[in-house]
Amino acid sequence: MADLPAADWTKREDLAALVAALGVDNVRWVGGAVRDTRLGLPVKDIDAATTLLPDVVIERLNSAGIRTVPTGIDHGTVTALLDGGPVEVTTLRKDVSTDGRRATVAFASDWREDAARRDFTINALYAHPKTLEITDYFGGLADLEARRVRFIGDARERIREDHLRILRYYRFQARFGSLLDGEGEEACADLASTLKGLSRERVASELLLLLGLPEPLETVERMYERGVLAVVLPEVTGDGLAALASLIETEIGYGAEPSALRRFAALLPTESKLAETVAARLRLSNAQRKHLVRLAGRGAETDDPYALTYREGLEVARDLLLLAGQPVAAIEAWEIPVFPLKGGQIVARGVAAGPEVARVLQAVEARWIAEGFPDESRVNDLLADELAS
Known part of the structure; x- marks a missing residue:
């Protein structure tokens, strides 16, 4: 039997105190922390399973x-x-009934029974908190070694219990998989229509998690080819896949961090109204909706990158430039300047407060941007010129 490598988190004193409080024989580390530690990956969240109520x-x-x-x-x-x-400390469970969206569970006392209700073999690994010995009921260690994402038991049964497992399968495949599981692929394709019954928030969360991974392209393409993507995102076409491929290549070439929302925008047609519709359907947050709609309304983005950054802000400008295949290093190292002219200064020059002040302010600012953000002395010259005209 394999052991869990003694990663830093396994030596934490606060975790030892938790185990001591619950009893070492009543607790096992489970799920992502065990899986990722075995793979030598950073561990973000730690989950424990327990026999205690x-x-x-x-x-x-x-x-x-x-x-x-x-x-x-x-x-x-x-x-x-x-x-x-x-x-998170969760009592061992078994499913009593499921409808594909939610499950009714009963508490259990058998570790294998708890493992059997989980989704994939690589997520059903339990590690003893003291000895770090791993208990593997369904071949998860071998699947980790093979880089294979495999449902526990019958794939179709697992999906019928929770339809979201289709999207989770593809996300885990993009993150961990290199060897495809034929049964899982067929089950996801055959039961793809069940995704229609899920809450839009759950669907959006999984899609964004998938798109935020370092290399999601091959998986997204397979979802498209198997008809799975069309169920949750019918707006995507072959052009969208090509745009996503181009964007990821640009991100890698310029050393840009992946952005799920940027990649989402690449998948969609460049139509603001359509993006608005998709954002509403998936119930994205207001900030996500606004950002996605702006990216969907992009053009060739031939504007000066500094002017673009000044007008749009760094995040939007970065995404627009990358979507256009342009570099972003210069704007990321640039401190966005503050326009050194206020309305009061214009009033002091004899312009009556009101719409004319706003017009002059905007005209001077436009010239300031066009000239590459000169200093305050030049802004005063621009103001004098605008007032004289």
């Missing part, structure tokens, strides 16, 4: 001076607030 978990942790939040108490999850970061 939620009220017992709360009682024992509170008695040990560890604060808790009942974040998902109905499903057995209690969040322990530790110095090194929160840890």
